[in-house]
Amino acid sequence: MLKIGILGSGAVAKALGIGFIKTGYQVMLGTRDTTKLADWKTNNGNNASIGSFEDAAKFGDLLVLAVQGNIAAEVIEAAGPQYFNHKTVIDPTNPISKEPPQDGVLKFFTKDESLIEMLQARFPEVHFVKAFNSVGSGQMYIPSFKEGKPSMFICGNNTAAKTQVAEILDKFGWEVEDMGKATAGRAIEPLCMLWCIPGFLNNKWSHAFKLLKA
Secondary structure (H helix, E strand, O other): OEEEEEEEEHHHHHHHHHHHHOOOOOOEEEEOOOHHHHHHHHHHHOOEEOOOHHOOOHHHHHEEOOOHHHHHHHHHHOOOOHOOOOOEEEEEEOOEOOOOEEEEEEOEEEOOOOOHHHHHOOOOOEEEOOOOOOHHHOOOOOOOOOOOOOEEEEEEHHHHHHHHHHHHHHOOOEEEEEOOOOOHHHHHHOOHHHHHHHHHHHHOOOOOOOOOOO
């Protein structure tokens, strides 16, 4: 079974970490301050561990970049890009700017290029796969909706990495929709904006997207 290194200590990192542990994986969460994750480690058994960003990057056969989009590249540099090279890296980041939402619509710091494209260009030996960026942390593992399985849109340049992530998503309870190369991040990342609007306007956060097919 693969070992999973998750870089981050927020809600997304914790939720995905629990999902991986429940699916049978060993998981290490990496953070700048391990004291923030002591309770998470205690509550999740022998397959849960914590360490630095570098520790998690070294530990994981597969990595998850569960940090704020504006520091994603900085975190990879801090952890050591050499520990990411040739590994599948699940990328749930979104390029959210520090400006407040306007009429419930988030603002992004990207323009004609998605964040996954920027990361892929900066770290060309890493196999980034965009996933988990268009849903809240509470529904990332075994999402429950009366309409059935929701859709998770993914993209990335490495076919084998996307296959690996698709298998994980299936175990996590998602239907996978592969949108192609990292360029598709230009369409997938703004789904975060759309997902957040009902939350900002009406405090409704329990929803997901579904691609219907004729």
